[in-house]
Amino acid sequence: MNRTRIIFFAIIGLVLAIVIGAILFDVLGNDGEGPVEPVVEDETxxxxxxxxxxxxxxxxxxxxxxxxxxxxxxxxxxxxxxxxxxxxxxxxxxxxxxxxxxxxxxxxxxxxxxxxxxxxxxxxxGRDVFLTDGEYRARPLATSLLTWGIYDSRAAVLEEGLGEISWNTIHDAAIAPGGWSELG
Known part of the structure; x- marks a missing residue:
């Protein structure tokens, strides 16, 4: 028998020994409880x-x-x-x-x-933790930090009391000592 055949049969023998060992370990090491079921608790x-x-x-x-x-x-x-x-x-x-x-x-x-x-x-x-990409990505309506909105009813009060709405108007309304009651 040449050297190549001896190495081939040695490898096959080693593989068979590992497979038989794994099967024996599974059979002898099994405590008979079967598959592990998840614990179900009556919790809220x-x-x-x-x-x-x-x-x-x-x-x-x-x-x-x-x-x-x-x-x-x-x-x-x-x-x-x-x-x-x-x-x-x-x-x-x-x-x-x-x-x-x-x-x-x-x-x-x-x-x-x-x-x-x-x-x-x-x-x-090294990764995002909030969904920021893909199908479930958050899509804000406005991405500028300088974007703001105002209800029509409040806009009418501001325009009547302070003039055309601008950043200065918003500033004046924000620092009004009496708050909205002063503005109307």
């Missing part, structure tokens, strides 16, 4: 939402109504908890990894806060 599905202060009351009211409806998902009750939080405080807690418990969702004051937190996480983890 908790949804924690951190909401910006300007919308916190509205979001809490919506969550209260949702909770009163006693909705379920696959038989498990769902409970929504709202945590009102200033946007800059939330940003700081995310960046310092002090957001405890980590919320299911965050309703920030502005999109730029999400982008700032995302930039910190991207530097730390």
């Amino acid at each position: 599905l908790e949804v924690n939402v951190v909401a910006a202060l300007p919308v916190a009351d509205w979001v809490q009211d919506a969550a209260r109504k949702f909770n009163e409806e006693q909705r379920t998902l696959e038989g498990y009750p769902i409970h929504v908890t709202i945590t009102p939080m200033d946007g800059l405080v939330a940003k700081g807690r995310y960046e310092q990894e002090e957001m405890d418990p980590l919320p299911t969702a965050w309703i920030p004051d502005s999109r730029y806060l999400v982008e700032l937190v995302n930039a910190v996480y991207k530097e730390r983890l």
Whole structure:
């Protein structure tokens, strides 16, 4: 028998020994319990939402109504908890990894806060943590930090009391000592 055949049969023998060893280990090492089933607990599905202060009351009211409806998902009750939080405080807690418990969702004051937190996480983890690409990408209506809107009723009051709406008009309205009651 030449040297090549000996090496070939040695490799085949080694492979057979490994396969037989694996089969024996599986048969002898099996404790007979079968496949592991996931632990099913009768727990409530908790949804924690951190909401910006300007919308916190509205979001809490919506969550209260949702909770009163006693909705379920696959038989498990769902409970929504709202945590009102200033946007800059939330940003700081995310960046310092002090957001405890980590919320299911965050309703920030502005999109730029999400982008700032995302930039910190991207530097730390090497990837985005908020959906910023693909089909589910957040698509803001306006991307400029200098964009603003005003209700028609408030615009009429400003135009009547302060003239044509401009950045100066908005500034004057913002610093009015008596607030909206002074403006009308």
